[in-house]
Amino acid sequence: MRLPLTLAALLVAGAANAQQAPSTDQPLLRTIAADVDPKALESTIRALVGFGTRHTLSDTRSDKRGIGAARRWAKARFEAIGKDCGGCLTVETPAQTFTGKRAPNGVEVMDVLAIQKGTTDPNRVILIAGHIDSRVTDVMDFTSDAPGANDDASGVAAVIEAARVLSKHRYAATLVFAVLSGEEQGLYGGKVLADYARAQGWKVEADLNNDIVGNSRGQSGVMDNTHVRVFSEGTKAVETPEQANSRRYNGGEVDSPSRNLARYLDGLADRYLTNFDVVMVYRTDRYGRGGDQVPLLEAGYPAVRVTEAVENYDRQHQTLRTENGKAYGDTIDGVDFAYLAQVTRLNTVAMASLASAPAPPAGVKIEGAVSPDTKVSWSPTPDAAGHKVWWRGTTDPTWRFSRWVPAGDTATTLKDVVIDDFFFGVSSVSADGWESPVVFPGAAGSFESAVTAPAINK
Incomplete structure (x- = not known):
């Protein structure tokens, strides 16, 4: 069976880039759980x-x-x-x-x-x-x-x-x-x-x-x-x-x-x-x-x-x-x-x-209206060896596909991934594989949003 172009691109992109990222398996977490x-x-x-x-x-x-x-x-x-x-x-x-x-x-x-x-x-x-x-x-x-x-x-x-x-x-x-x-x-x-x-x-x-x-x-x-x-x-x-x-x-x-x-x-x-x-x-x-x-x-x-x-x-x-x-x-x-x-x-x-893990990335943005491709960008994250760009279908409950982008690059273009059909996010990854939560683009997903509010009856 021939895969639709978009799905084929997703699978190829995910497979090709996953091998380049640091391993995210952390034996310390099993030690902590056992304790x-x-x-x-x-x-x-x-x-x-x-x-x-x-x-x-x-x-x-x-x-x-x-x-x-x-x-x-x-x-x-x-x-x-x-x-x-x-x-x-x-x-x-x-x-x-x-x-x-x-x-x-x-x-x-x-x-x-x-x-x-x-x-x-x-x-x-x-x-x-x-x-x-x-x-x-x-x-x-x-x-x-x-x-x-x-x-x-x-x-x-x-x-x-x-x-x-x-x-x-x-x-x-x-x-x-x-x-x-x-x-x-x-x-x-x-x-x-x-x-x-x-x-x-x-x-x-x-x-x-x-x-x-x-x-x-x-x-x-x-x-x-x-x-x-x-x-x-x-x-x-x-x-x-x-x-x-x-x-x-x-x-x-x-x-x-x-x-x-x-x-x-x-x-x-x-x-x-x-x-x-x-x-x-x-x-x-x-x-x-x-x-x-x-x-x-x-x-x-x-x-x-x-x-x-x-x-x-x-x-x-x-x-x-x-x-x-x-x-x-x-x-x-x-x-x-x-x-x-x-x-x-x-x-x-x-x-x-x-x-x-490094802090979740800031400044996550997406572009791609009236285009067959989607551009994802973000601000550099201190202590990150790189970032993973994630995407999933709009009705998928969890992130499904990812692309590794090494430090020094703060943007990537996902060829044949149409912005209309997916949700996107970015996570930070350290050199030894610790990974942050995924950040959705814009104010809706930003982790940097604390506000000043008056104390109650202080």
Whole structure:
């Protein structure tokens, strides 16, 4: 069968150029994945559950119960990990006071951050986050036991374990391990983190928000321990009307930096994890619900939400009780530690890969109207040995074809690849094969979009 001209050109271009690029296989990522310890994750969750409640409005002075004790415990864990890595972690506790519907009398919301400074590109930052606060059915009940084993001690456990594993190695970019407060009262911890990132002048390349990541049995009884959902916004929260008009006409609805970050995680799972895959969900969050990635998106930073494949709502936001023989409440027996370890492996592999790769390329553009060919161009990327130009059909979910372009060239022409029929992107690749996420052309896909926004009730 004779292939259509365009498809033949795609296959020839991809095959001819793939051989010239550095190998992107990274044995270090398999080492990092293997180092994740389910028992360490369980130990963290048991410690957090032991504080009784971690409600944002709960006791901050006790050493045994409440949000204050839990935050101090997390800070001590980060300090211990930092000591083990020779002082590679700096621990910070940014805080703001908020007043709102779920905090009518005002409350100080404090985050606990462990920062591992990058070796050559320290202003570029990769974040992982989980929220330490918990709740029961009544969101204003701050005295009842609220173990929050899965929502979200599981996410905090992933953050702390990621710090332990990743601190054994060094990376070009900075890693930030974030334990957030105030999520259940209004996503306040995410706002504190976004404001802190802006104040530090960080170029946040990715925020991996882990929220409800430890359960593998759904409410209907369905078991799924081989998938995790990654939610990502389609169009940027900070998009201007002019940018929206351009995007509506030329495309980009499914190519925000957050969406291409989700594709990046999916590819890493395929290559480095065993029997574990990413389900990309084309939504910012679950339907009608939210998480701490939202304030990061509203500040213009790429962010995704990582959440288990099947949820059990009898174990979320529930007062501890038994009704008609059914137990309600977010208790530790609902956590699958082997599954949580897989989710943590995905996070650690992604953070190491992102922080080791060059920055995503800037200034990506395409040209080719009324032409049989497409020209793709970009600005030079520091520390890149070259770039990959990617393209895919407009209905393909993931990038399909690529061409290697060595450093020194900042443009290439794809012969017989018609601009009308494909979406295009560019990634940066180092000499030793570390590759950035793909960047879609123009404002819709740019990773450089952080904006200044006023703090809330600071």
